[in-house]
Amino acid sequence: MATPAALRFFERQARVYRHTWRGSVVSTFVQPVFYLLAMGLGLGSLVDRQGGPEGLPYLVWLAPGLLAAAAMQTGAGEGAWPVMAGIRWVKFYQAALATPLTVRDVVLGHFGWVTARLGMVAVVYVGVIWAFGAVDLLSGLAAVLPAVLVGLAFAGPVTAYTAGLERETGLSSLFRFGIVPLFLFSGTFFPISQLPGWLQPLAAFTPLWHGVELTRWAALGLPTAFPPAVHVAVLVVLFASGVWLSMVRLTRRLVV
Amino acid sequence: MNAYGYPGSVMSDPLVEARGLVKRFGDIVAVDGIDFEVRAGEVFGFLGPNGAGKSSTMRMIGAVSPVSAGHLRVFGLDPATDAPRIKAQLGVVPQEDNLDTELTVEENLYIYGRYFDLPREVIRRRIDELLEFAQLTERRDSRVEPLSGGMKRRLTIARGLINQPRLMILDEPTTGLDPQARHVLWDRLWRLKQQGVTLIVTTHYMDEAEQLCDRLVIMDHGKIVAEGSPRELIERHSTREVLELRFPVGVEPPPESAYNGMAKRIEILADRTLLYSDDAERTLAELSERGIHPEQTLVRRSTLEDVFLKLTGRTLVD
Ligand SMILES: Nc1ncnc2c1ncn2[C@@H]1O[C@H](COP(=O)(O)OP(=O)(O)OP(=O)(O)O)[C@@H](O)[C@H]1O
Ligand SMILES: [Mg+2]
Numbered sequence: 038m039a040t041p042a043a044l045r046f047f048e049r050q051a052r053v054y055r056h057t058w059r060g061s062v063v064s065t066f067v068q069p070v071f072y073l074l075a076m077g078l079g080l081g082s083l084v085d086r087q088g089g090p091e092g093l094p095y096l097v098w099l100a101p102g103l104l105a106a107a108a109m110q111t112g113a114g115e116g117a118w119p120v121m122a123g124i125r126w127v128k129f130y131q132a133a134l135a136t137p138l139t140v141r142d143v144v145l146g147h148f149g150w151v152t153a154r155l156g157m158v159a160v161v162y163v164g165v166i167w168a169f170g171a172v173d174l175l176s177g178l179a180a181v182l183p184a185v186l187v188g189l190a191f192a193g194p195v196t197a198y199t200a201g202l203e204r205e206t207g208l209s210s211l212f213r214f215g216i217v218p219l220f221l222f223s224g225t226f227f228p229i230s231q232l233p234g235w236l237q238p239l240a241a242f243t244p245l246w247h248g249v250e251l252t253r254w255a256a257l258g259l260p261t262a263f264p265p266a267v268h269v270a271v272l273v274v275l276f277a278s279g280v281w282l283s284m285v286r287l288t289r290r291l292v293v
Numbered sequence: 294m295n296a297y298g299y300p301g302s303v304m305s306d307p308l309v310e311a312r313g314l315v316k317r318f319g320d321i322v323a324v325d326g327i328d329f330e331v332r333a334g335e336v337f338g339f340l341g342p343n344g345a346g347k348s349s350t351m352r353m354i355g356a357v358s359p360v361s362a363g364h365l366r367v368f369g370l371d372p373a374t375d376a377p378r379i380k381a382q383l384g385v386v387p388q389e390d391n392l393d394t395e396l397t398v399e400e401n402l403y404i405y406g407r408y409f410d411l412p413r414e415v416i417r418r419r420i421d422e423l424l425e426f427a428q429l430t431e432r433r434d435s436r437v438e439p440l441s442g443g444m445k446r447r448l449t450i451a452r453g454l455i456n457q458p459r460l461m462i463l464d465e466p467t468t469g470l471d472p473q474a475r476h477v478l479w480d481r482l483w484r485l486k487q488q489g490v491t492l493i494v495t496t497h498y499m500d501e502a503e504q505l506c507d508r509l510v511i512m513d514h515g516k517i518v519a520e521g522s523p524r525e526l527i528e529r530h531s532t533r534e535v536l537e538l539r540f541p542v543g544v545e546p547p548p549e550s551a552y553n554g555m556a557k558r559i560e561i562l563a564d565r566t567l568l569y570s571d572d573a574e575r576t577l578a579e580l581s582e583r584g585i586h587p588e589q590t591l592v593r594r595s596t597l598e599d600v601f602l603k604l605t606g607r608t609l610v611d
Binding site for chain 2: 039040042045046048049052053056122127128129131132133134135136137138139291292293
């Protein structure tokens with residue numbers, strides 16, 4: 038039986054991961070441990086003297102936000118460097134397109150793999166949060182799906198952005214001026230109600246904020262600003278338009 | 294349709310057929326209305342200087358670059374609508390290596406086989422054969438990066454053969470390699486030819502084209518300026534022999550008029566003078582009778598290089 042073409046490209050990505058997983062697993066574990074130690078326990082001990090947000094210990098409140106932020110970083114990263122490698126550094130996109138695979142297959146296989154990576158990262162993250170005693174396991178696992186969705190909502194547009202980039206400097210700008218500010222100001226570390234009034238609606242437009250609302254809702258049962266379906270819809274639309282735009286831009290770039 | 298059940302499987306049908314084929318990039322006309330046919334079992338060459346439009350033509354045949362105008366059929370199929378079916382039966386060696394540097398030698402072949410949806414056992418078997426063919430068996434588990442240029446090219450060819458293609462297109466397979474590596478590579482291509490694989494090859498190297506190609510076209514500025522077997526082209530456009538003269542650096546070479554009546558054609562190039570005649574030894578003898586004494590002389594047979602010079606007014610090798 039024929040293997041769907043996108044799955045064959047997925048297989049290539051998985052193959053490459055077999056060479057790199059050791060390094061990647063270490064950072065996947067180490068990152069949440071460091072953040073939860075420094076922010077959750079360290080900073081948290083200060084915050085909790087005033088009473089944590091929503092009446093929760095700061096560590097507990099923070100952890101799902103960190104999960105969403107980690108998913109954002111993974112998603113954005115997977116939409117950036119591997120895509121640049123596919124187009125320019127290694128040119129494995131061109132190599133694949135000389136075979137029966139089409140741009141569509143490559144793009145779908147790419148996002149399939151990104152989904153798998155996000156799943157791994159989110160599950161590990163939840164495991165670490167659970168080990169810190171900041172969530173019970175089932176509620177934590179309930180946040181995996183929203184986290185994957187956050188990651189995809191970033192991977193989609195970032196892939197489309199990278200597809201049109203001539204030089205890789207555009208990638209560091211994206212992270213410096215896009216991803217890092219989102220990480221700091223989208224309600225991960227403090228509720229956006231703490232921001233100056235004029236910034237609050239702006240924060241509510243950022244995709245990460247929708248994701249943070251969802252992961253806190255899923256893991257802690259906290260109320261969301263809008264109905265959860267609205268937050269989900271925002272992220273799905275971002276992802277879907279990213280996929281579509283990635284196909285358009287990669288076709289323009291590679292099929293000339 | 295035919296007895297074999299799908300178009301293009303009858304031996305006498307051309308594998309590739311182009312009529313008035315055009316490729317434009319914005320205002321640049323890279324391929325300017327060319328006609329050619331490639332038949333099963335032959336080695337077909339595209340010769341031409343930089344920018345002639347060879348790669349653009351190869352990429353259209355490979356169904357990775359849309360045709361701007363004209364008619365193109367590969368295996369009787371239209372690349373605009375049947376690209377995956379065409380590519381399934383094609384082997385491609387692009388001008389620029391795009392081996393997967395994130396994988397090993399073996400994995401490069403394996404993953405490519407998977408792209409063609411070959412069963413894993415079939416791929417495993419073919420990998421052994423192809424590594425042998427490419428003389429890379431010892432480098433099986435190596436990454437691609439440390440391989441020499443010649444090894445990378447051979448791996449690219451092996452990769453292109455994983456799906457046992459009916460047609461292989463090779464865009465300058467030997468450019469940039471040292472003579473030894475070139476020799477090994479052309480020997481591999483020779484074997485493919487003997488196994489009956491149809492090859493389309495572009496090259497800058499006339500000697501190789503002369504030995505390997507059954508038929509070839511010479512391209513210049515997007516157009517085909519001549520077509521035929523190497524022997525036909527030489528017979529049609531050049532003399533049997535050539536006398537090459539080199540004069541000391543800084544000395545003005547004699548003008549064309551100095552050779553009046555000695556040769557059928559005279560070319561005065563920056564570094565040498567070429568006298569085309571059917572008996573170059575006699576021309577050489579006449580030369581000293583006329584009191585012309587070059588620093589170096591060489592009597593040789595005409596090559597495709599001479600055909601190219603005649604047709605385009607330029608030398609081919611940069
Ligand atoms: N993607 C592209 N965009 C714009 N122009 C292009 C593109 N590809 C090729 N060209 C132009 O088309 C013309 C033909 O290029 P092509 O690569 O087909 O020539 P070639 O015969 O393969 O040359 P070479 O021997 O240098 O490989 C050149 O003028 C080249 O600059
Ligand atoms: Mg070329």
